[in-house]
Amino acid sequence: MADNDFVPLTPREGAALGDDVYAVLGEAILRGTLRPGDRLRDVELAARLGVSRTPVREALQRLERLGLVEVAANRYTRVTEAHPDAYAHTTEFMTYIAGDAAILGLARATSEQHTDLIEAVDALIARSERNDGMGILGGTTAFYQLLIRATGNHVFITIMREAGLALQRNLQGWTQPDEDVELRTTRYRRLRDAVVARDGRAAESILMEPEPSALALRGRPSLG
Template sequence: MTQKFAPLAPRGAALGDEVHARLADAILDGTLAPGEQLRDQELAEWLGVSRTPVREALQRLERVGLVEVIPHRYTRVALPRAEDDTMEFVAYLMGNLTRMTAARATDETLREALTYADDMVHAARGEDRAALAERSYAFFSFLTRAADNVAVRRVMKEAEVAIRRDIKDWRPFVDCPVARGGLYQEYRDALAARDGAVAEDVLRRIHGLA
């Protein structure tokens, strides 16, 4: 196989985390394509590291479904999961994060969350679905921090890359920009009022789960 990576330049982070991040990014951007076989020795040589951090990174990626391992046969980049399953998981998780943020965020954190929400509302009123997906994910990522829940952060540290891969071709449930923008505005206003229950209800309507 052709050399696909420049050797890692140590940045002070744990080597295993750096290898994991590099491989995850390569899967996301298609450098490592779905179905492509992965050989730990080859990856280690490309990255200029030993096989140990590569094996650890592949195990982490297997746990979240980005890598498929069949013992004594192959290790390969997994095919994408069903987008609907991942989007359902994200929507329900985002509802819980909304409730936690509404209940416990400081005023300053809430204002920052609303800045992200305003960007999302603006994108929802347009026709650029990729922009809406990008703004929505930025908001979702912020909520994982704003909710101030250690368990959520631990889960997302491992699952984030798989979620990003599975929903990269996401399309909004509400097709009409006017109706869609109105729902996103309702969600934003409920969060601003710290009404987590209403915000979660609107979020489910946005994603067709009500």
């Protein structure tokens, strides 16, 4: 780490300082400012961020629970290497999570949330027609987030929010799969019909289809 990698934090009204430290360190891991194997010393980080050691320790403990940091007592705290199967396991996990969210979310979505979901699928259809790979990935993530919020399930929402950093890192190896544009776009249109009808089971079935598809966040992993 360079000396200017971090700057003192400005406390936000109503926000816990540990949350801010967690966000800064997590973002640094995602950007690669903190690389696998980098040592994390709470005294040093606290000095650079202009905070006490307590919020830094809290943040490191949360990152450890997510697997982004590993701790060997009295030896080191460091950024982890991604697990070799992290990408494949995360795409599989997210596909199943999205299916459950579709069943709950489409049944419970408010009128406003339902409209947002339809618009999110419309955006995916447009991006698929353009074969905009990164746009599809971002749009798929946004659609999943809307589904999860629409469930109204506090436990579901909290767990997925907390896991967000780990999921983002694990999905960084995504590459656009080589697939038939019209076939993929047709699947999005079928998904739209299911969303409009609030048919969670139909939406789940489409999300779970085995063909390689950006819709299910599937692609060829690049974990080198």
